[in-house]
Amino acid sequence: MSETGPVTYDFTLAEPRWQTAWADARAFSAPDVPEPGRPKCYVLEMFPYPSGQLHMGHVRNYALGDVVARYKRAQGFQVLHPMGWDAFGLPAENAARERGVHPGTWTMDNIAAMRTTLKQLGFSFDWDREIATCLPEYYGKQQKLFVDMYRAGLVERRQSAVNWDPVDNTVLANEQVVDGRGWRSGALIEKKLLSQWFLAITKFAGPLRDALATLDRWPERVRIMQERWIGRSEGARVRFPLVSPPEPFDADLDAVEVYTTRPDTLFGMSFVAIAADHPLAQKVGVRNPDAQAFIEECRRLGTSEEAIEAAEKRGFDTGLRVANPFDPERQSPVWIANFVLSEYGTGAVFGCPCGDQRDLDFARKYGLPVPVVVLPQGEDAETFTIGATATTGAGTLINSGFLDGLATTDGKRAAIERLEAMGVGRGVVNWRLRDWGVSRQRYWGCPIPFVHCESCGVVPVPDDQLPVVLPEDVRFDRPGNPLDHHPTWKHVACPQCGAAAVRETDTFDTFVDSSWYFARFTAPHADAPTVPAAANGWLPVDQYIGGVEHAILHLLYARFFTRAMAETGHFAVEEPFAGLFTQGMVTHESYRDQSGWLYPDEIERRADGAFRRDTGAVVEIGRSEKMSKSRRNTVSPVAIIERFGADTARWFVLSDSPPERDMEWTEAGVAAAARFGQRLYRVVTAVAASPSVSDDGTISPAAEALLRATHRTIAAVTSALDDMTPNVAVARLHELTSSLAEAERAEGAGLDAARREAARTLCLLVAPMMPHLAEDMLALIEPGGPMAVARPWPKAEEKWLAVTQVTLGVQVGGKLRGTIEVAPDSPAETVLSLAEAAVAHAIDGRRIVKRVHVPNRIVNFVVAG
RNA sequence: GCGAGCUUGGCGGAAUGGUAGACGCACGAGACUUAAAAUCUCGAGUUCGAAUGAACGUGCGGGUUCGAGUCCCGCAGCUCGCACCA
Numbered sequence: 001m002s003e004t005g006p007v008t009y010d011f012t013l014a015e016p017r018w019q020t021a022w023a024d025a026r027a028f029s030a031p032d033v034p035e036p037g038r039p040k041c042y043v044l045e046m047f048p049y050p051s052g053q054l055h056m057g058h059v060r061n062y063a064l065g066d067v068v069a070r071y072k073r074a075q076g077f078q079v080l081h082p083m084g085w086d087a088f089g090l091p092a093e094n095a096a097r098e099r100g101v102h103p104g105t106w107t108m109d110n111i112a113a114m115r116t117t118l119k120q121l122g123f124s125f126d127w128d129r130e131i132a133t134c135l136p137e138y139y140g141k142q143q144k145l146f147v148d149m150y151r152a153g154l155v156e157r158r159q160s161a162v163n164w165d166p167v168d169n170t171v172l173a174n175e176q177v178v179d180g181r182g183w184r185s186g187a188l189i190e191k192k193l194l195s196q197w198f199l200a201i202t203k204f205a206g207p208l209r210d211a212l213a214t215l216d217r218w219p220e221r222v223r224i225m226q227e228r229w230i231g232r233s234e235g236a237r238v239r240f241p242l243v244s245p246p247e248p249f250d251a252d253l254d255a256v257e258v259y260t261t262r263p264d265t266l267f268g269m270s271f272v273a274i275a276a277d278h279p280l281a282q283k284v285g286v287r288n289p290d291a292q293a294f295i296e297e298c299r300r301l302g303t304s305e306e307a308i309e310a311a312e313k314r315g316f317d318t319g320l321r322v323a324n325p326f327d328p329e330r331q332s333p334v335w336i337a338n339f340v341l342s343e344y345g346t347g348a349v350f351g352c353p354c355g356d357q358r359d360l361d362f363a364r365k366y367g368l369p370v371p372v373v374v375l376p377q378g379e380d381a382e383t384f385t386i387g388a389t390a391t392t393g394a395g396t397l398i399n400s401g402f403l404d405g406l407a408t409t410d411g412k413r414a415a416i417e418r419l420e421a422m423g424v425g426r427g428v429v430n431w432r433l434r435d436w437g438v439s440r441q442r443y444w445g446c447p448i449p450f451v452h453c454e455s456c457g458v459v460p461v462p463d464d465q466l467p468v469v470l471p472e473d474v475r476f477d478r479p480g481n482p483l484d485h486h487p488t489w490k491h492v493a494c495p496q497c498g499a500a501a502v503r504e505t506d507t508f509d510t511f512v513d514s515s516w517y518f519a520r521f522t523a524p525h526a527d528a529p530t531v532p533a534a535a536n537g538w539l540p541v542d543q544y545i546g547g548v549e550h551a552i553l554h555l556l557y558a559r560f561f562t563r564a565m566a567e568t569g570h571f572a573v574e575e576p577f578a579g580l581f582t583q584g585m586v587t588h589e590s591y592r593d594q595s596g597w598l599y600p601d602e603i604e605r606r607a608d609g610a611f612r613r614d615t616g617a618v619v620e621i622g623r624s625e626k627m628s629k630s631r632r633n634t635v636s637p638v639a640i641i642e643r644f645g646a647d648t649a650r651w652f653v654l655s656d657s658p659p660e661r662d663m664e665w666t667e668a669g670v671a672a673a674a675r676f677g678q679r680l681y682r683v684v685t686a687v688a689a690s691p692s693v694s695d696d697g698t699i700s701p702a703a704e705a706l707l708r709a710t711h712r713t714i715a716a717v718t719s720a721l722d723d724m725t726p727n728v729a730v731a732r733l734h735e736l737t738s739s740l741a742e743a744e745r746a747e748g749a750g751l752d753a754a755r756r757e758a759a760r761t762l763c764l765l766v767a768p769m770m771p772h773l774a775e776d777m778l779a780l781i782e783p784g785g786p787m788a789v790a791r792p793w794p795k796a797e798e799k800w801l802a803v804t805q806v807t808l809g810v811q812v813g814g815k816l817r818g819t820i821e822v823a824p825d826s827p828a829e830t831v832l833s834l835a836e837a838a839v840a841h842a843i844d845g846r847r848i849v850k851r852v853h854v855p856n857r858i859v860n861f862v863v864a865g
Numbered sequence: 866g867c868g869a870g871c872u873u874g875g876c877g878g879a880a881u882g883g884u885a886g887a888c889g890c891a892c893g894a895g896a897c898u899u900a901a902a903a904u905c906u907c908g909a910g911u912u913c914g915a916a917u918g919a920a921c922g923u924g925c926g927g928g929u930u931c932g933a934g935u936c937c938c939g940c941a942g943c944u945c946g947c948a949c950c951a
Binding site (some may be wrong): 178219220221224225228229231233235258259260261262313337338339340341343344345348349351352355357358359430432548549551552634655656657658661662663664667668669671672673675676678679682725727728730731732733734735741762807808809810811813814815816818841848849851852854857858859860861862 | 866867868869870876877878879881883884887888889890891903904905918930931932944945946947949950951
């Protein structure tokens with residue numbers, strides 16, 4: 001320690017200085033197309049919604065991505081690391097309604113504020129590639145993509161139900177419907193049919209599912225979630241003819257078609273159940289007021305309280321009957337049932353109570369027959385009966401005509417063959433995945449580029465008339481979609497016939513915007529949506545990082561869009577994200593007293609509790625949970641940067657918790673991070689301050705120890721960063737810092753050189769995490785040298801990794817009883833005799849039954865008795 | 866109900882089947898200081914013991930192994946996701 005007192009690092013000066021230096025050097029700009037011969041790495045974090053301010057979750061997400069980007073750059077990769085804004089969405093319209101700000105103004109102001117924070121954090125983004133989805137240069141290209149997909153047959157228009165708020169006269173998103181009522185008006189929400197746009201994601205259901213197996217750098221659980229969401233099943237569609245349908249029935253309603261995965265159990269059929277929305281149910285409802293009442297009840301319950309009603313399976317007997325195709329003598333009733341989903345399969349099922357628990361519950365409740373057709377393994381056909389539990393597993397088919405004696409799996413195949421031969425059914429593959437409805441009746445979104453013409457129908461806006469730009473002059477003073485209300489915007493000439501026509505006033509679901517932004521980043525300013533050479537060169541994203549909440553929708557939509565863009569010739573890539581990392585949340589304790597929740601700023605946290613800063617009163621401490629405004633357990637990144645600097649914030653979010661797990665934000669933790677930064681700075685700059693010593697090439701034990709520590713740390717930090725465990729890297733860097741501090745108090749030949757090497761190495765290893773501090777220290781150690789961002793990653797040298805001595809644990813009967821020091825790879829006899837001597841007291845004269853020697857690891861003596 | 870994950874000191878966490886608890890926080894002792902802060906050094910799983918040391922110890926119960934936090938079987942608790950998918 002110098003006489004002049006502690007040296008301190010002033011981040012308020014250093015951080016802006018290095019940010020400017022990096023920008024001036026264009027240190028993070030990526031080539032348009034990666035140069036051949038050098039590896040590329042596309043690092044991407046999920047881009048933020050510009051809500052107004054960055055939160056700690058963002059800091060964690062982007063700090064992690066920045067470590068990867070900076071590390072890969074140092075390893076010689078050409079790195080693409082862009083940033084942009086998911087800038088369309090409802091909050092902007094809400095702000096407009098509540099505060100009279102234009103959504104565009106609100107959004108761009110928010111972007112400006114958040115961009116400032118990101119820049120202050122020193123993330124190594126290529127800012128020249130910044131995009132915002134709300135700008136016509138982005139969403140116009142999206143319109144082009146949509147028209148291309150329309151021409152390729154990937155876009156469809158069809159009727160679909162929306163949540164309609166009859167008081168506000170507006171369409172609500174699902175999350176705006178709370179307990180079946182509008183969040184704002186409180187009105188009972190109605191289902192209303194509108195003609196809407198759909199992307200044919202189901203056309204890719206097979207490939208999207210199959211390719212999951214190739215995504216080996218994705219978390220297993222995300223792949224499982226997607227697989228279940230896509231939901232492939234194999235079964236059969238079977239037509240059951242209605243037995244003597246009553247007179248006014250249409251010809252096309254003379255049968256009920258069901259989807260089943262268990263055609264093998266057709267002989268066990270007890271009833272057919274149809275959804276309340278099924279055309280046949282509608283038909284019955286017209287003639288039968290009781291049926292109509294039941295149907296309406298089903299619809300009401302359908303919206304929200306399904307969780308409560310889930311247990312209650314209810315049905316209504318229509319009085320209609322169908323014949324079993326395998327045995328026309330056997331007839332079964334047709335029920336309308338609240339548990340049948342109209343959107344899945346055919347909206348109708350056949351019930352086989354003995355083989356399906358839900359069917360069994362239903363049959364028991366309404367006294368329907370329970371024919372036994374599946375005999376479980378080990379049961380006797382004479383004595384086996386069904387009680388309260390159905391036989392859902394495999395078994396042998398009985399009472400099933402031509403299927404008797406077959407195993408259920410073989411019976412399934414045989415039943416399908418017979419159905420197909422008879423022409424009453426066929427084997428099909430069914431998917432749970434539905435097409436993606438992208439229409440939103442909103443202003444602040446990308447206009448859907450179509451025109452409705454009375455004579456030409458639906459006409460895409462021609463390429464030379466794109467983009468269809470959102471009008472600026474809109475009013476939010478009445479409910480509904482301002483685009484629809486606009487006096488002139490929607491009135492245009494038909495692009496095809498020139499007659500007066502009307503624009504589509506719906507805009508895209510904002511998930512569309514985020515389904516291709518990663519591709520746009522590869523050529524963000526191109527006139528076309530992509531430049532194939534750039535996209536093919538950079539894609540796929542090598543490491544994508546974001547929250548697990550996007551495990552299904554965003555990631556599935558992006559995977560679909562990638563395939564659709566490939567099919568429409570925008571590039572030749574099938575999967576957008578080769579590597580995916582889902583990071584955990586940032587949590588914090590919450591505090592409350594009689595007056596309600598308190599911000600962390602308002603309390604003082606001590607070992608013995610939490611106290612109000614103003615009154616000193618005791619405050620109740622709640623458990624640590626996700627930071628949220630409602631609990632006021634938030635910490636503002638802006639305030640943290642001001643107080644501690646960007647590097648401290650970054651270091652802290654990378655320390656301790658492995659990134660896939662939740663991390664707890666604590667004051668003590670940030671303080672520790674800040675303290676370490678200062679300590680590191682003192683230790684490293686002490687090396688810079690000490691006079692250079694000439695050296696004759698000899699290396700004292702102290703110097704050797706430091707060199708070994710240095711190179712061990714290089715190896716450890718490298719593998720930690722490869723494994724995405726920056727918390728482990730942090731621990732190893734703490735250790736090397738301590739080793740260097742220790743070496744400063746030592747003396748010996750070669751120590752000066754060793755210390756300089758250790759200090760320089762520390763700078764480089766720390767740089768991905770605390771880049772400003774690293775630059776500052778490096779500039780002091782090697783004035784005039786290149787910046788850290790321009791230097792290669794240090795290389796661990798073998799000669800310093802080799803160990804000269806190993807400590808072996810010596811066990812007796814598997815319990816540690818001592819340790820010995822030996823040269824590596826010492827002969828077994830030497831090791832064993834040393835070891836035996838070391839634990840003689842524990843062996844205590846007992847006979848050694850077995851000697852286990854694992855070279856350089858452990859010795860274990862198994863003793864008798 | 867189905868699926869996934871997690872469970873290690875007072876706390877966050879570390880640990881290719883081989884010395885459990887690295888690193889950090891909080892805590893304690895000491896140095897420096899008139900004092901405090903800052904900084905530095907040292908200590909510490911629990912229990913017993915003055916101590917060399919011993920017993921116990923990675924949610925619980927079994928198993929494999931010379932050796933299990935790690936592998937296998939069963940169970941519990943917590944978290945998340947999906948939830949009548951025929």
